[in-house]
Amino acid sequence: MPQSSALLAVNVLDASSLLAAFGALGIAVVLFAETGLLVGFFLPGDSLLFTAGLLCVPGATAGPQLHLAQVLPAALAGALLGAQTGYVIGRRGGRALLGRTDSRSLHRGTARAEELLARYGHGRAIVIARFVPVVRTVLNPLCGMVGVPVRTFTLWQVVGGAVWTIGVVLAGYALGSSIPNIDQYLLPIIGVVIVISVIPVVREVLRARREGGAR
Secondary structure, X not given: OHHHHHHHOOOOOOHHHHHXXXXXXXXXXXXXXXXXXXXXXXXXXHHHHHHHHHHOOOOOOOOOOOOHHHHHHHXXXXXXXXXXXXXXHHHOOHHHHHHHXXXXXXXXXXXXXXXXXXXXXXXXXXXXXXXXXXXXXXXXXXXXXXXXXXXXXXXXXXXXXXXXXXXXXXXXXXXXXXXXXXXXXXXXHXXXXXXXXXXXXXXXXXXXXXXXXXX
C-alpha cells in the first residue's frame, strides 16, 4: 500500500521524482514516450538524462544511487525504440493524428521539424532534432509521413539518439565527478538544464510571432 501511494505521488515533470520512483526503467519509459508518442512532448528528456548522470556519481545522496551500466543502456533503448515507433506511427497515419490535436506546441514543433528537413536534409535534421524539445517528438512521425527511407531514418536516428543520450548522461556524470557534493545543488542545476533546453522552443515561438506580425 505505501508503495502504491508513492507511485501515485510521482511527478512526471520532475526528473528527480521519476528517477526516485522508477530508476533506470523510468528513463527508458520516459524517453520512449517523449520520442515515440506525440502525447509525450512535455516530458523532461534532457533534465532526466542529466540528472541520471549526476546520480551515477558514487556517493551521491540527493536521490537514488544509479549506475552508468544501467542508465546508458536504458536511455539508449528508450530513445531508439521510441524514435522508430514514432516513425512507424507517422507512416500509418501521423498526419491525421496531428490534425486532431489542438496543441500549439506540437504544431510549432511540426513546422520546425519540416523546416529542419528542408534545410539540412534527412541525416542532419534527424540528428539535430534530438537536441530540441518537442521537435524531437514530432520529427520522427514526420519522417514517416513524408516518406524518408526507413534505412536512412534508422541509421541517423541511431546516431542522433546515441550522441544525445550518452552525451547528456556523461555530461551530468562528469560535472558531478568534478565538483564535490554537487548533488546538494541538484534542484538549481536541473533548473538551469531545463532553461537551456527550452531556449530553442522560446526562440521558435518568438520567430513565429515575428513572422506572423510581418505578414
